[in-house]
Amino acid sequence: MTFEFTPLGVGAAIPIAGRHTSAHILNIQDQIYLIDCGEGTQMQLGRYAFRRSRIKQIFISHLHGDHVLGLIGLLTSYSLLGRDVPMQVFGPTGIKAFIEANLTHTHSYIPYELNIHELDPTIHSRIFENQAIEVFSFPLLHRVPTCGYLFREKQRPPRINIAALERYDIPKAAIRGIKMEGDDFTTEDGEIIPNATLTLPPYPSRSFAYCSDTAYNEALVPIIKGVDLLYHEATYLNRHYKQAEFSMHSTAQDAATIAKLAAVQQLLIGHYSSRYLHVDLLREEAQYIFPNTALALEGEVYKVPLERKPERIQ
Amino acid sequence: MTFEFTPLGVGAAIPIAGRHTSAHILNIQDQIYLIDCGEGTQMQLGRYAFRRSRIKQIFISHLHGDHVLGLIGLLTSYSLLGRDVPMQVFGPTGIKAFIEANLTHTHSYIPYELNIHELDPTIHSRIFENQAIEVFSFPLLHRVPTCGYLFREKQRPPRINIAALERYDIPKAAIRGIKMEGDDFTTEDGEIIPNATLTLPPYPSRSFAYCSDTAYNEALVPIIKGVDLLYHEATYLNRHYKQAEFSMHSTAQDAATIAKLAAVQQLLIGHYSSRYLHVDLLREEAQYIFPNTALALEGEVYKVPLERKPERIQ
Numbered sequence: 345m346t347f348e349f350t351p352l353g354v355g356a357a358i359p360i361a362g363r364h365t366s367a368h369i370l371n372i373q374d375q376i377y378l379i380d381c382g383e384g385t386q387m388q389l390g391r392y393a394f395r396r397s398r399i400k401q402i403f404i405s406h407l408h409g410d411h412v413l414g415l416i417g418l419l420t421s422y423s424l425l426g427r428d429v430p431m432q433v434f435g436p437t438g439i440k441a442f443i444e445a446n447l448t449h450t451h452s453y454i455p456y457e458l459n460i461h462e463l464d465p466t467i468h469s470r471i472f473e474n475q476a477i478e479v480f481s482f483p484l485l486h487r488v489p490t491c492g493y494l495f496r497e498k499q500r501p502p503r504i505n506i507a508a509l510e511r512y513d514i515p516k517a518a519i520r521g522i523k524m525e526g527d528d529f530t531t532e533d534g535e536i537i538p539n540a541t542l543t544l545p546p547y548p549s550r551s552f553a554y555c556s557d558t559a560y561n562e563a564l565v566p567i568i569k570g571v572d573l574l575y576h577e578a579t580y581l582n583r584h585y586k587q588a589e590f591s592m593h594s595t596a597q598d599a600a601t602i603a604k605l606a607a608v609q610q611l612l613i614g615h616y617s618s619r620y621l622h623v624d625l626l627r628e629e630a631q632y633i634f635p636n637t638a639l640a641l642e643g644e645v646y647k648v649p650l651e652r653k654p655e656r657i658q
Numbered sequence: 659m660t661f662e663f664t665p666l667g668v669g670a671a672i673p674i675a676g677r678h679t680s681a682h683i684l685n686i687q688d689q690i691y692l693i694d695c696g697e698g699t700q701m702q703l704g705r706y707a708f709r710r711s712r713i714k715q716i717f718i719s720h721l722h723g724d725h726v727l728g729l730i731g732l733l734t735s736y737s738l739l740g741r742d743v744p745m746q747v748f749g750p751t752g753i754k755a756f757i758e759a760n761l762t763h764t765h766s767y768i769p770y771e772l773n774i775h776e777l778d779p780t781i782h783s784r785i786f787e788n789q790a791i792e793v794f795s796f797p798l799l800h801r802v803p804t805c806g807y808l809f810r811e812k813q814r815p816p817r818i819n820i821a822a823l824e825r826y827d828i829p830k831a832a833i834r835g836i837k838m839e840g841d842d843f844t845t846e847d848g849e850i851i852p853n854a855t856l857t858l859p860p861y862p863s864r865s866f867a868y869c870s871d872t873a874y875n876e877a878l879v880p881i882i883k884g885v886d887l888l889y890h891e892a893t894y895l896n897r898h899y900k901q902a903e904f905s906m907h908s909t910a911q912d913a914a915t916i917a918k919l920a921a922v923q924q925l926l927i928g929h930y931s932s933r934y935l936h937v938d939l940l941r942e943e944a945q946y947i948f949p950n951t952a953l954a955l956e957g958e959v960y961k962v963p964l965e966r967k968p969e970r971i972q
Binding site: 357358359360361364365383384386387390391407408409410412413414416417420421424425438441442445446449450451452487488 | 671672673674675678679697698700701704705721722723724726727728730731734735738739752755756759760763764765766801802
């Protein structure tokens with residue numbers, strides 16, 4: 345029951361050695377989702393051994409080049425590779441025109457089904473669901489229309505209580521009904537064993553929120569409240585807060601403050617300005633406010649466990 | 659007196675591990691020129707320690723994504739880096755609309771002087787010159803309008819004949835006139851030493867031709883006749899000639915045949931199809947026809963010496 349996040353690009357607008365522009369893979373229950381698609385994403389996918397063909401949904405936060413300039417290369421590589429399964433691309437108003445203009449100008453043709461979902465970047469709404477998850481987009485506060493994304497596992501079926509099954513000698517054939525349909529079980533003696541006796545509560549649904557790019561914005565707090573993992577951009581140190589305000593980015597302190605107000609489980613910061621060759625100070629600044637902060641590093645895997653550690657259960 | 663070519667991307671349309679899409683640096687007399695700009699070019703420039711700011715001219719062959727999708731990222735990085743010197747971009751009809759559409763859709767602004775020169779891809783003409791070189795574009799035979807490029811050093815001044823200078827005791831102050839203005843020298847006795855005695859012929863002008871992407875096309879032969887270094891795409895082995903014909907690419911045999919007909923000094927092949935994990939067979943196929951063939955490898959430096967080896971002087 346995988347739930348893990350892998351940054352492919354942790355730099356801000358200007359790529360520097362070893363730091364690519366924004367792109368990330370979120371793996372939930374072995375479905376992988378691409379979040380942002382900066383220049384070089386298709387090469388980064390290869391470097392970290394993600395099969396391009398496994399991606400069926402791409403979520404673009406906004407149309408600044410460092411979040412979207414790898415999209416056309418990826419979509420057209422699929423054409424050349426003979427993709428025949430549909431692709432869904434989500435992004436704010438303008439994403440359709442961006443894709444279509446590039447396909448025209450580069451003489452490209454998409455033979456597979458490409459569904460482009462233009463989102464209203466001013467509203468918070470559910471934009472996607474499948475068997476395992478729901479995805480919501482919500483407004484971020486940036487210089488151009490920008491969507492944040494919230495991924496939330498659906499409520500899962502209860503877990504089977506192995507001890508109870510053995511105690512009541514439940515046949516294997518009955519287990520599916522007990523787990524998936526909420527069935528009670530009637531013994532040969534006519535005793536009814538209630539479903540609640542035979543099951544344990546499901547693992548809690550896990551959640552991930554993506555907030556990049558954005559200025560400090562407390563309006564995010566109720567939307568991302570209590571998520572297990574928050575990726576929040578931290579382009580600058582607080583000492584450069586004027587630059588952050590001017591460019592509508594966040595400082596590490598901003599990101600940590602939002603994480604604290606939203607009482608998230610873990611904060612991951614990224615989107616580091618190229619002015620910082622070393623990013624440890626960004627982590628230190630964030631940890632002063634929100635201790636459970638990690639630095640996003642390219643190719644690292646950040647896992648959300650099935651169960652929160654006891655001391656964190658409210 | 660540098661004259662060297664460094665591939666940054668030697669793959670064809672689909673980038674694979676360690677093989678990027680087309681981009682190349684040509685360094686002539688310490689001016690560097692970028693030829694094609696596939697996705698990831700700005701990162702490749704960094705990897706091979708080319709300072710982006712040194713590029714003042716970019717030459718795009720055609721608008722297929724694998725030759726142009728790195729251009730917007732590079733041009734907008736210059737904006738963020740505060741570039742204040744002009745940039746010239748050369749490319750076939752459509753390059754201007756491609757750049758302008760992307761700048762609009764990605765909300766980007768270019769504060770420096772960006773001169774986009776749309777070339778007529780059907781004609782052979784001189785498109786650029788500076789103190790050191792002239793550049794010509796010429797038609798390639800591909801599925802979309804495509805320009806090849808020929809770079810040729812201008813005739814250089816004669817070399818000073820050191821032995822003659824010593825024999826006639828020529829003062830240093832006179833050397834510039836002798837070398838650059840063709841001055842004779844009059845000794846204190848009134849003897850006139852003719853310029854031809856004091857100088858040696860200049861080094862021959864060196865030349866480089868870029869032919870990618872193109873089907874086999876003998877019309878190239880008179881245009882690239884005798885160049886010192888020819889980069890000619892060799893996407894396929896001859897055993898896949900039908901695929902080459904269909905996609906209007908060349909086989910290694912095609913590239914070598916053109917090199918032989920044009921009597922170039924050296925052939926460099928590249929733009930390898932992602933179907934070939936090893937490209938030695940491409941070289942072998944080409945060398946069977948044109949022995950002085952090398953494989954383009956990313957980051958390698960292919961030098962054109964000041965003087966051709968004696969056995970190659972016609």
